[in-house]
Amino acid sequence: MYENWIGHALIAIISLLLMVYALTTGATLRGRIKRGSGNAFKFHKKYGIYFGTFILGSFIYGLWIRLQRGESILLSVHGKLGLVILLLVVLQVIPSLILKSRTRYRGLHKTLGYALAPVLFIDASWGLYNGVISGTKNLVLLHSVSGGLASLVLVWIILELLYPKDRSLSRVRVASYLAVFFVTAGCWIAGGYNYLTSYGSQVKPIILEGPYPWAHEIIMEMKEHVFVFLPIIVLALSITLSILDKDNFLDDAKLRRALTMISFLALFMVLLMFLTGAIISSAAKVGMEV
Amino acid sequence: MKKSATFIASATIAVFLTGCIIVIHDISPGFKQLLVSLTGHHWTSVSLIIIVLFALFSGLFSSSESMRKFLRVYNIGLWTTAMLIVTLLMIVGILVELTFRFLAD
Numbered sequence: 001m002y003e004n005w006i007g008h009a010l011i012a013i014i015s016l017l018l019m020v021y022a023l024t025t026g027a028t029l030r031g032r033i034k035r036g037s038g039n040a041f042k043f044h045k046k047y048g049i050y051f052g053t054f055i056l057g058s059f060i061y062g063l064w065i066r067l068q069r070g071e072s073i074l075l076s077v078h079g080k081l082g083l084v085i086l087l088l089v090v091l092q093v094i095p096s097l098i099l100k101s102r103t104r105y106r107g108l109h110k111t112l113g114y115a116l117a118p119v120l121f122i123d124a125s126w127g128l129y130n131g132v133i134s135g136t137k138n139l140v141l142l143h144s145v146s147g148g149l150a151s152l153v154l155v156w157i158i159l160e161l162l163y164p165k166d167r168s169l170s171r172v173r174v175a176s177y178l179a180v181f182f183v184t185a186g187c188w189i190a191g192g193y194n195y196l197t198s199y200g201s202q203v204k205p206i207i208l209e210g211p212y213p214w215a216h217e218i219i220m221e222m223k224e225h226v227f228v229f230l231p232i233i234v235l236a237l238s239i240t241l242s243i244l245d246k247d248n249f250l251d252d253a254k255l256r257r258a259l260t261m262i263s264f265l266a267l268f269m270v271l272l273m274f275l276t277g278a279i280i281s282s283a284a285k286v287g288m289e290v
Numbered sequence: 291m292k293k294s295a296t297f298i299a300s301a302t303i304a305v306f307l308t309g310c311i312i313v314i315h316d317i318s319p320g321f322k323q324l325l326v327s328l329t330g331h332h333w334t335s336v337s338l339i340i341i342v343l344f345a346l347f348s349g350l351f352s353s354s355e356s357m358r359k360f361l362r363v364y365n366i367g368l369w370t371t372a373m374l375i376v377t378l379l380m381i382v383g384i385l386v387e388l389t390f391r392f393l394a395d
Contacts, residue, residue, distance in 0.1 A: 217395075
């Protein structure tokens with residue numbers, strides 16, 4: 001069961017990455033992001049199809065896991081959101097491939113495309129919550145949803161830094177304040193409070209007595225300590241962005257490249273925390289079943 | 291922007307020093323007990339230490355030009371590279387230390 005759940009999560013993570021790429025190429029087509037030398041339409045279509053395929057695969061995988069347990073997929077919020085995502089993806093991909101003239105459909109396609117991003121991140125966070133927690137506090141849900149939103153905001157920061165325009169600095173500042181909020185309030189404080197009040201007394205003993213004690217001894221110990229680096233890195237990024245002036249931001253490519261690297265580092269750490277959280281939750285769940 | 295790397299440099303040094311504290315507190319039970327006695331939990335102490343270190347170095351670099359020159363804090367490319375290397379090394383270092391300890395037990 002543990003391996004099945006991780007497989008579902010991995011397919012979902014690949015889907016998230018493909019969605020970001022499809023959104024970026026879509027924004028390029030609409031002129032929101034500067035065009036490169038490649039054929040943006042071709043890439044958008046190609047990666048949109050890959051994204052749809054992975055979402056379908058993720059849904060079927062999730063359905064298979066639920067059926068193995070004899071449960072209906074529509075009993076859970078995660079499953080319902082998964083079905084909504086699948087329907088949105090079908091509405092995105094199929095008309096785009098069938099319609100000869102896409103002019104009238106373009107507005108709806110754009111709206112559904114942007115709506116997919118938050119729904120997919122919330123569902124991924126919810127899935128993490130389901131995969132791990134049932135039985136502990138709702139704070140963990142807030143913790144993982146904040147992580148999902150923080151990663152979404154970090155992707156926004158990266159895109160603004162990679163494709164700067166006149167109003168990019170003001171937008172990237174807002175995005176960085178949101179990132180600080182999600183990482184500090186949602187992830188650090190909520191996660192830390194849960195760790196200090198519930199984890200040690202409720203979850204840790206179950207993991208240590210279960211078949212995967214390394215999930216606490218190595219993974220959780222690493223997560224709890226490595227995590228404290230993240231808010232400081234995001235805070236440093238945000239303060240740096242807030243003291244920049246517009247000319248520096250637009251003209252200094254080296255500066256933007258440096259800030260992009262820091263944003264990638266923060267995103268990598270958020271995803272690492274997601275992965276470690278998933279492993280810990282699964283180990284706790286398996287421990288409870290033993 | 292002479293001060294653009296101030297906070298990146300401060301965060302890098304804070305991450306490095308906190309990473310060292312984390313590794314030492316895992317190896318030395320006495321040091322871990324000292325951290326526990328500070329706030330009641332070692333994790334809370336580590337969290338407070340990184341905030342204090344970040345604030346301290348940010349204040350130091352913002353106010354002292356000689357310090358900025360000495361540590362080349364005006365060079366954002368250099369400090370970004372340092373931040374990437376330090377953070378990744380600390381993550382790997384903590385993981386390796388914990389793995390060895392688990393296997394040894």
